[in-house]
Amino acid sequence: MSIPQHVTKTHATGNDFVVYADPTGEYEPTADEVRFLCDRHFGVGGDGLIRLAHPADVSDLAAAQVADCQGAGAEWFMDYRNADGSLAEMCGNGTRAVTRFAQREGLAPKAGEGAFRLGTRAGVKTLTPLGDVDGLGRDVFRVEIGAWRIGELGAYEVTIPGTEGAARGTFVDMGNPHVVAVIEDGKATLPAVEALDLAVKPVVAPVIESDQNVEFVRVDGIDRTAGTGTATMRVNERGCGETLSCGTGLCATGVILRAITGIGHWTITVRGGVLRVDVTDDDVTLTGSATIVGDVTLAR
Numbered sequence: 001m002s003i004p005q006h007v008t009k010t011h012a013t014g015n016d017f018v019v020y021a022d023p024t025g026e027y028e029p030t031a032d033e034v035r036f037l038c039d040r041h042f043g044v045g046g047d048g049l050i051r052l053a054h055p056a057d058v059s060d061l062a063a064a065q066v067a068d069c070q071g072a073g074a075e076w077f078m079d080y081r082n083a084d085g086s087l088a089e090m091c092g093n094g095t096r097a098v099t100r101f102a103q104r105e106g107l108a109p110k111a112g113e114g115a116f117r118l119g120t121r122a123g124v125k126t127l128t129p130l131g132d133v134d135g136l137g138r139d140v141f142r143v144e145i146g147a148w149r150i151g152e153l154g155a156y157e158v159t160i161p162g163t164e165g166a167a168r169g170t171f172v173d174m175g176n177p178h179v180v181a182v183i184e185d186g187k188a189t190l191p192a193v194e195a196l197d198l199a200v201k202p203v204v205a206p207v208i209e210s211d212q213n214v215e216f217v218r219v220d221g222i223d224r225t226a227g228t229g230t231a232t233m234r235v236n237e238r239g240c241g242e243t244l245s246c247g248t249g250l251c252a253t254g255v256i257l258r259a260i261t262g263i264g265h266w267t268i269t270v271r272g273g274v275l276r277v278d279v280t281d282d283d284v285t286l287t288g289s290a291t292i293v294g295d296v297t298l299a300r
Helices: 031-038 063-071 092-104 247-261
Strands: 006-012 015-022 048-053 076-082 116-120 123-133 137-146 156-159 167-173 177-182 203-205 213-223 228-237 241-243 265-270 273-279 284-289 291-297
Touching (some): 167 247, 213 247
Parallel strands (some): 228 265
Antiparallel strands (some): 048 076, 116 123, 137 284, 156 203, 167 177
Protein backbone atom coordinates (compact mmCIF):
# COMPACT_ATOMS: atom_id res chain seq x y z
CA MET A 1 0.00 0.00 0.00
CA SER A 2 1.12 3.58 -0.63
CA ILE A 3 -0.35 4.79 2.65
CA PRO A 4 1.29 4.60 6.10
CA GLN A 5 0.34 1.90 8.56
CA HIS A 6 -0.82 4.46 11.13
CA VAL A 7 -3.62 6.91 10.36
CA THR A 8 -5.87 9.14 12.47
CA LYS A 9 -9.66 9.59 12.49
CA THR A 10 -10.83 13.19 12.90
CA HIS A 11 -14.00 15.18 12.42
CA ALA A 12 -15.11 18.81 12.29
CA THR A 13 -18.77 19.14 13.34
CA GLY A 14 -19.40 15.62 12.13
CA ASN A 15 -17.69 15.96 8.75
CA ASP A 16 -15.21 13.10 9.26
CA PHE A 17 -11.85 12.33 7.74
CA VAL A 18 -9.01 9.84 7.70
CA VAL A 19 -5.84 11.91 8.18
CA TYR A 20 -2.12 11.23 8.11
CA ALA A 21 1.13 13.17 7.85
CA ASP A 22 3.53 12.53 4.99
CA PRO A 23 6.61 14.68 5.65
CA THR A 24 8.78 12.67 3.24
CA GLY A 25 6.32 12.65 0.35
CA GLU A 26 6.22 8.86 -0.02
CA TYR A 27 2.57 8.16 0.80
CA GLU A 28 0.43 9.68 -1.94
CA PRO A 29 -2.73 7.53 -1.95
CA THR A 30 -4.36 5.87 -4.92
CA ALA A 31 -8.07 6.28 -5.57
CA ASP A 32 -8.65 2.66 -4.57
CA GLU A 33 -6.87 3.21 -1.25
CA VAL A 34 -8.96 6.29 -0.55
CA ARG A 35 -12.16 4.39 -1.25
CA PHE A 36 -11.00 1.53 1.01
CA LEU A 37 -10.04 3.77 3.94
CA CYS A 38 -13.23 5.86 3.72
CA ASP A 39 -15.54 2.85 3.44
CA ARG A 40 -17.68 2.78 6.60
CA HIS A 41 -18.08 -1.00 6.57
CA PHE A 42 -14.76 -2.36 5.30
CA GLY A 43 -12.38 0.50 6.12
CA VAL A 44 -11.89 3.21 8.75
CA GLY A 45 -14.79 5.31 7.48
CA GLY A 46 -14.91 8.96 6.50
CA ASP A 47 -16.28 11.60 4.17
CA GLY A 48 -12.79 12.00 2.78
CA LEU A 49 -9.06 11.46 3.24
CA ILE A 50 -6.50 14.17 4.00
CA ARG A 51 -2.77 13.73 3.49
CA LEU A 52 -0.76 16.48 5.20
CA ALA A 53 2.25 16.93 2.94
CA HIS A 54 4.69 19.54 1.69
CA PRO A 55 3.34 21.29 -1.43
CA ALA A 56 6.23 20.07 -3.60
CA ASP A 57 5.22 16.46 -2.82
CA VAL A 58 1.66 16.78 -4.19
CA SER A 59 1.88 15.44 -7.73
CA ASP A 60 -1.11 17.21 -9.30
CA LEU A 61 0.04 20.71 -8.28
CA ALA A 62 1.53 22.98 -10.93
CA ALA A 63 4.83 24.72 -10.23
CA ALA A 64 2.96 28.03 -9.85
CA GLN A 65 0.73 26.55 -7.12
CA VAL A 66 3.76 25.27 -5.22
CA ALA A 67 5.38 28.68 -5.54
CA ASP A 68 2.22 30.38 -4.28
CA CYS A 69 2.25 28.17 -1.17
CA GLN A 70 5.91 28.92 -0.54
CA GLY A 71 5.38 32.64 -1.09
CA ALA A 72 2.49 32.71 1.39
CA GLY A 73 4.42 30.84 4.05
CA ALA A 74 2.44 27.59 3.79
CA GLU A 75 4.88 24.81 4.59
CA TRP A 76 2.09 22.23 4.68
CA PHE A 77 -0.61 21.33 2.13
CA MET A 78 -4.02 19.72 2.62
CA ASP A 79 -4.05 16.99 -0.04
CA TYR A 80 -7.78 16.25 0.18
CA ARG A 81 -9.61 13.41 -1.55
CA ASN A 82 -13.36 12.76 -1.53
CA ALA A 83 -14.54 9.38 -0.28
CA ASP A 84 -14.97 8.18 -3.87
CA GLY A 85 -11.28 8.77 -4.53
CA SER A 86 -11.66 11.98 -6.54
CA LEU A 87 -9.54 15.06 -5.89
CA ALA A 88 -11.23 18.05 -4.25
CA GLU A 89 -10.25 21.70 -4.51
CA MET A 90 -11.24 22.67 -1.01
CA CYS A 91 -12.90 21.48 2.21
CA GLY A 92 -13.58 24.08 4.89
CA ASN A 93 -14.19 21.55 7.65
CA GLY A 94 -11.17 19.58 6.47
CA THR A 95 -8.90 22.57 7.04
CA ARG A 96 -9.91 22.65 10.70
CA ALA A 97 -9.65 18.87 11.15
CA VAL A 98 -6.19 18.63 9.62
CA THR A 99 -4.97 21.69 11.54
CA ARG A 100 -6.13 20.12 14.81
CA PHE A 101 -4.15 17.02 13.78
CA ALA A 102 -1.14 19.19 12.89
CA GLN A 103 -1.36 20.84 16.34
CA ARG A 104 -1.09 17.47 18.02
CA GLU A 105 1.88 16.55 15.86
CA GLY A 106 3.64 19.79 16.78
CA LEU A 107 3.33 21.21 13.27
CA ALA A 108 0.78 23.99 13.93
CA PRO A 109 0.44 26.61 16.69
CA LYS A 110 -1.92 26.29 19.64
CA ALA A 111 -4.41 28.94 20.79
CA GLY A 112 -2.63 32.20 21.51
CA GLU A 113 0.48 31.23 19.54
CA GLY A 114 -0.45 32.72 16.16
CA ALA A 115 -1.96 31.60 12.88
CA PHE A 116 -1.34 28.57 10.67
CA ARG A 117 -1.11 28.90 6.88
CA LEU A 118 -2.30 25.84 5.02
CA GLY A 119 -2.04 25.20 1.30
CA THR A 120 -5.10 23.90 -0.55
CA ARG A 121 -6.00 23.44 -4.21
CA ALA A 122 -8.12 26.60 -3.79
CA GLY A 123 -5.18 28.65 -2.48
CA VAL A 124 -3.56 29.23 0.90
CA LYS A 125 -5.94 29.47 3.86
CA THR A 126 -5.14 31.07 7.23
CA LEU A 127 -6.43 29.36 10.38
CA THR A 128 -6.40 30.92 13.84
CA PRO A 129 -6.79 28.55 16.81
CA LEU A 130 -9.21 29.99 19.40
CA GLY A 131 -9.31 27.17 21.95
CA ASP A 132 -12.72 26.52 23.54
CA VAL A 133 -15.55 28.88 22.57
CA ASP A 134 -19.01 28.96 24.20
CA GLY A 135 -21.67 27.83 21.78
CA LEU A 136 -19.18 26.44 19.26
CA GLY A 137 -17.35 23.79 21.28
CA ARG A 138 -13.79 22.73 22.03
CA ASP A 139 -10.71 23.29 19.85
CA VAL A 140 -12.34 25.97 17.73
CA PHE A 141 -10.60 27.46 14.69
CA ARG A 142 -11.39 30.54 12.61
CA VAL A 143 -10.68 29.91 8.93
CA GLU A 144 -10.25 32.70 6.41
CA ILE A 145 -11.82 30.92 3.45
CA GLY A 146 -11.26 33.83 1.07
CA ALA A 147 -13.01 35.29 -1.94
CA TRP A 148 -16.37 34.12 -3.25
CA ARG A 149 -18.32 34.49 -6.47
CA ILE A 150 -22.10 34.37 -6.77
CA GLY A 151 -24.25 33.70 -9.82
CA GLU A 152 -27.72 34.98 -10.68
CA LEU A 153 -30.12 34.55 -7.77
CA GLY A 154 -32.50 31.63 -8.26
CA ALA A 155 -31.15 30.73 -11.70
CA TYR A 156 -31.36 26.95 -11.12
CA GLU A 157 -34.18 24.57 -10.36
CA VAL A 158 -33.27 22.03 -7.66
CA THR A 159 -35.20 18.78 -7.28
CA ILE A 160 -34.63 15.52 -5.41
CA PRO A 161 -35.55 12.29 -7.26
CA GLY A 162 -38.40 10.56 -5.43
CA THR A 163 -39.39 13.73 -3.53
CA GLU A 164 -42.21 15.98 -4.68
CA GLY A 165 -41.55 19.67 -5.18
CA ALA A 166 -38.71 21.94 -6.22
CA ALA A 167 -36.76 24.98 -5.10
CA ARG A 168 -34.78 27.70 -6.80
CA GLY A 169 -31.02 27.54 -6.27
CA THR A 170 -28.12 29.94 -6.75
CA PHE A 171 -24.58 29.08 -7.82
CA VAL A 172 -21.72 30.07 -5.50
CA ASP A 173 -18.04 29.48 -6.21
CA MET A 174 -16.09 28.99 -2.98
CA GLY A 175 -13.06 27.50 -4.70
CA ASN A 176 -15.37 24.54 -5.29
CA PRO A 177 -18.89 24.71 -6.79
CA HIS A 178 -22.13 24.97 -4.81
CA VAL A 179 -25.81 25.48 -5.49
CA VAL A 180 -27.73 26.83 -2.50
CA ALA A 181 -31.51 26.58 -2.24
CA VAL A 182 -33.42 28.49 0.45
CA ILE A 183 -36.61 26.56 1.17
CA GLU A 184 -39.66 27.23 3.34
CA ASP A 185 -39.58 30.77 1.96
CA GLY A 186 -43.06 30.69 0.42
CA LYS A 187 -41.68 29.89 -3.05
CA ALA A 188 -40.16 26.43 -2.71
CA THR A 189 -42.43 23.39 -2.73
CA LEU A 190 -40.00 20.88 -1.23
CA PRO A 191 -40.65 19.45 2.27
CA ALA A 192 -39.13 20.99 5.39
CA VAL A 193 -35.32 20.87 5.72
CA GLU A 194 -35.46 18.10 8.33
CA ALA A 195 -37.69 15.95 6.10
CA LEU A 196 -35.54 15.96 2.96
CA ASP A 197 -34.14 12.68 1.62
CA LEU A 198 -30.57 13.72 0.90
CA ALA A 199 -29.30 10.17 0.56
CA VAL A 200 -30.50 10.76 -3.00
CA LYS A 201 -28.35 13.09 -5.09
CA PRO A 202 -30.23 16.31 -5.94
CA VAL A 203 -30.68 17.33 -9.57
CA VAL A 204 -29.73 20.84 -10.67
CA ALA A 205 -31.14 22.26 -13.91
CA PRO A 206 -29.80 23.61 -16.15
CA VAL A 207 -26.80 21.33 -15.72
CA ILE A 208 -23.64 22.96 -14.44
CA GLU A 209 -20.47 21.86 -16.25
CA SER A 210 -18.89 20.35 -13.12
CA ASP A 211 -20.61 18.41 -10.38
CA GLN A 212 -21.52 20.52 -7.36
CA ASN A 213 -22.43 20.40 -3.69
CA VAL A 214 -26.09 21.24 -3.05
CA GLU A 215 -27.23 22.99 0.14
CA PHE A 216 -30.79 23.32 1.45
CA VAL A 217 -31.31 26.16 3.92
CA ARG A 218 -33.97 27.58 6.22
CA VAL A 219 -33.77 31.02 7.83
CA ASP A 220 -34.64 30.60 11.51
CA GLY A 221 -34.31 34.17 12.75
CA ILE A 222 -32.86 37.62 12.06
CA ASP A 223 -31.80 40.33 14.52
CA ARG A 224 -31.40 43.41 12.36
CA THR A 225 -30.34 45.54 15.31
CA ALA A 226 -27.37 43.24 15.97
CA GLY A 227 -26.86 42.48 12.28
CA THR A 228 -26.98 38.72 12.87
CA GLY A 229 -29.08 35.77 11.82
CA THR A 230 -29.62 32.09 12.53
CA ALA A 231 -30.29 29.35 10.00
CA THR A 232 -30.42 25.59 9.52
CA MET A 233 -28.69 23.78 6.65
CA ARG A 234 -28.34 20.30 5.18
CA VAL A 235 -26.03 19.34 2.34
CA ASN A 236 -25.43 16.66 -0.25
CA GLU A 237 -21.70 16.80 -0.93
CA ARG A 238 -20.29 15.67 -4.23
CA GLY A 239 -18.15 12.58 -3.96
CA CYS A 240 -19.66 11.35 -0.69
CA GLY A 241 -23.41 12.08 -0.48
CA GLU A 242 -25.05 13.73 2.53
CA THR A 243 -22.57 14.82 5.20
CA LEU A 244 -23.24 16.12 8.69
CA SER A 245 -21.46 19.35 7.85
CA CYS A 246 -19.73 21.04 4.89
CA GLY A 247 -17.46 24.01 5.55
CA THR A 248 -17.48 25.55 2.09
CA GLY A 249 -21.20 24.78 1.90
CA LEU A 250 -21.74 26.77 5.09
CA CYS A 251 -19.78 29.64 3.55
CA ALA A 252 -21.78 29.46 0.32
CA THR A 253 -24.93 29.49 2.46
CA GLY A 254 -23.72 32.60 4.27
CA VAL A 255 -23.10 34.30 0.92
CA ILE A 256 -26.65 33.56 -0.25
CA LEU A 257 -28.25 34.59 3.05
CA ARG A 258 -26.37 37.89 2.92
CA ALA A 259 -27.51 38.42 -0.68
CA ILE A 260 -31.20 37.93 0.14
CA THR A 261 -31.34 39.54 3.61
CA GLY A 262 -28.44 42.03 3.76
CA ILE A 263 -27.18 40.29 6.95
CA GLY A 264 -23.57 39.09 6.83
CA HIS A 265 -23.13 37.34 10.20
CA TRP A 266 -24.81 33.97 10.66
CA THR A 267 -24.92 31.18 13.22
CA ILE A 268 -25.82 28.07 11.24
CA THR A 269 -26.92 24.72 12.62
CA VAL A 270 -26.02 21.59 10.67
CA ARG A 271 -26.60 17.97 11.65
CA GLY A 272 -23.10 17.83 13.15
CA GLY A 273 -23.18 21.01 15.26
CA VAL A 274 -23.18 24.79 15.16
CA LEU A 275 -20.80 27.11 13.30
CA ARG A 276 -20.35 30.81 12.66
CA VAL A 277 -20.11 32.30 9.16
CA ASP A 278 -19.13 35.93 8.54
CA VAL A 279 -19.39 37.36 5.02
CA THR A 280 -17.98 40.59 3.62
CA ASP A 281 -17.67 41.88 0.07
CA ASP A 282 -14.18 40.41 -0.16
CA ASP A 283 -14.14 37.17 1.81
CA VAL A 284 -15.82 34.64 4.09
CA THR A 285 -14.70 33.50 7.53
CA LEU A 286 -15.80 30.15 8.99
CA THR A 287 -15.51 29.41 12.73
CA GLY A 288 -16.08 25.99 14.26
CA SER A 289 -14.63 23.11 16.24
CA ALA A 290 -12.43 20.15 15.29
CA THR A 291 -11.94 16.83 17.04
CA ILE A 292 -9.43 13.98 17.02
CA VAL A 293 -11.34 10.73 17.44
CA GLY A 294 -8.45 8.29 17.65
CA ASP A 295 -5.51 6.59 15.97
CA VAL A 296 -5.78 3.47 13.82
CA THR A 297 -3.13 0.90 13.00
CA LEU A 298 -3.88 -0.73 9.67
CA ALA A 299 -3.30 -4.45 9.15
CA ARG A 300 -0.69 -5.39 6.57
